[in-house]
Amino acid sequence: MMPFVQTDKENKKQKGKGLTPYQGRRRCFGRYKCEDCRRVWMSANSWANTGQSCKICKSKIYPQEQRPLNRPGNMDESDIRKRHPQELCEKCRKLRHFCGDRDSYARPAAKKDLDGEIDKLTHNTSRLTVKDKK
Numbered sequence: 001m002m003p004f005v006q007t008d009k010e011n012k013k014q015k016g017k018g019l020t021p022y023q024g025r026r027r028c029f030g031r032y033k034c035e036d037c038r039r040v041w042m043s044a045n046s047w048a049n050t051g052q053s054c055k056i057c058k059s060k061i062y063p064q065e066q067r068p069l070n071r072p073g074n075m076d077e078s079d080i081r082k083r084h085p086q087e088l089c090e091k092c093r094k095l096r097h098f099c100g101d102r103d104s105y106a107r108p109a110a111k112k113d114l115d116g117e118i119d120k121l122t123h124n125t126s127r128l129t130v131k132d133k134k
Contacts, residue, residue, distance in 0.1 A: 019049040022066035027100060030063030044069055045084050045091070045100050053088040060090070 022028050030046025033039070034054040043052060043063075051060045084100060086092035091099035 019051070019062050020046075020066060021063065022046075023048045027069060028066045029069050031065040032061045032063050034059055034061050043084070043089075045089060047091045047099065050089075050091045050094075052085075052090065055085065055088060 017023065020030075022030075025048070027044070028046050029044050030042065032041050032043065032052060032054075034057060036059045037054060037057045039054055039056050041052075041055075046052075046063050046066055049062075051062045053059065054061055084092070084098060086098055089099055
């Protein structure tokens with residue numbers, strides 16, 4: 001199911017509809033192409049109406065195509081071990097932290113940390129006693 005796959009050409013036909021093919025609130029997978037230096041890249045941290053700067057020429061580029069992220073366990077083409085260049089990401093700069101933190105699809109390391117926190121909370125709450133109200 002890919003409800004918002006559109007090419008840059010299709011997006012240009014929809015003037016006034018937004019800067020990117022996808023107009024939702026969630027993170028998605030985007031394909032970028034810099035017209036100045038011809039560099040092409042993909043990012044699993046693509047957002048509506050938000051660009052990324054080209055690594056080579058620093059031009060602000062909006063995605064040509066966007067589509068939903070696959071759910072965990074059915075990994076997308078992005079390499080989760082690869083660092084997301086926050087200094088080139090408009091969303092990261094705006095938020096002042098990694099933009100992927102806002103999404104429910106946590107990276108494996110973040111999920112492991114979250115599981116540890118849940119274990120601590122569970123352990124701490126098991127020592128609490130509840131008094132009956134009379």
